[in-house]
Amino acid sequence: MQSVPRGRTAYAVGMRTADAPAARPTATGRHLCWAYADRDEFLGQARDFLAEGRASGAAVRLVGDGLPDVEGVPAEPVSDVYGVVDPAATVSYWAAALADALAAGHTGLRVVGEVTPLVRSAAQIAAFAAYEHQVDRLMARHPLSGMCAYDRRRVDPAALSDLASLHAVHNLPGVSFRLHAVAGSGDLAISGELDVTGMAALARLLDRVAPTVVDGELVVDARGLDFVDHRSLMQLASYARGRGATAVLRTPLPAAARLVELLRVPGLRVEAR
The missing domain is CATH 3.40.50.300 (P-loop containing nucleotide triphosphate hydrolases)
Known part of the structure; x- marks a missing residue:
């Protein structure tokens, strides 16, 4: 687990980086x-x-x-x-x-x-x-x-x-995260950093975009996610439960799975990849 800046929860994984959105492959749109x-x-x-x-x-x-x-x-x-x-x-x-x-x-x-x-x-x-x-x-x-x-x-x-x-x-x-589309199951990706400062915005955007639920799962491609805290994980799980689904977070941050297991967040599964 990475060290956490002063004032931030200890329940967090990832490393904070400058806001540098990744471009999409040229075979599809930008x-x-x-x-x-x-x-x-x-x-x-x-x-x-x-x-x-x-x-x-x-x-x-x-x-x-x-x-x-x-x-x-x-x-x-x-x-x-x-x-x-x-x-x-x-x-x-x-x-x-x-x-x-x-x-x-x-x-x-x-x-x-x-x-x-x-x-x-x-x-x-x-x-x-x-x-x-x-x-x-x-x-x-x-x-x-x-x-x-x-x-x-x-x-x-x-x-x-x-x-x-x-x-x-x-x-x-000053925009800490990006909620955008990706080709694949559920079409949803989250990139950047998810922490308490973006919770209100995340809630608004999830309600507005109403991401696709497939076979009872709300799949989130989080390969571009650099940092996530436990409040944001719980918020994603809560939103998915409200849609009658399980949130599936696909991320290269293996510590995220350990954090979910430690906190026993219902309605959330992390697939480290």
Whole structure:
């Protein structure tokens, strides 16, 4: 067991690291969050993202209100693409757009979306958080890539942190964990660090994304988890029990299994791998 910084519970495993989200394999999509305060900086990132996609043979699209053309790609109004966000319907829209791109001979589809107008109210934030995870699942399995851009000056900071947490890759400092999709049983991965400071956010995000339960198990790919304390393990178990399931944490931290055994956490199994 690693030493624990002062003020932290002794019931914890793993080593704390800097926030360095791991990129996904290029055979599937990439889904990143870009929070910005400088519009020109965002446009530069969008230009690079779209140029990279075009160089790989992907079709490219730009969605955002009042944006100039980027890499020769005209901006589509947000309302024309998203309307009132219905998570399942919006994911189906992008699945169909990807199918059209592949049928046209492209290697995939890459999209930049400046989606700040879609996260202004509490109801919008809840709906868009659910959509972010559902579309992340699509990207984890197919060659659809997206950059979700948010103007940090116009989005509630707590909401922005939650939204960033739903991406495997983001640029927002101070976000301790990432709850994102992965191809495989249950489609759910948690990366980074889980401790008492992130418990409220973890509870909110689990409720909003409603991860898949398969054969009575809520499988969590935790290969990217660097640190976890006993409170977070108990929280995952409690959430799974509320769904009538057992939480299965697949992690390279063998001490996590010993911690669960020591604490006798019901409804939680750790598979060290």
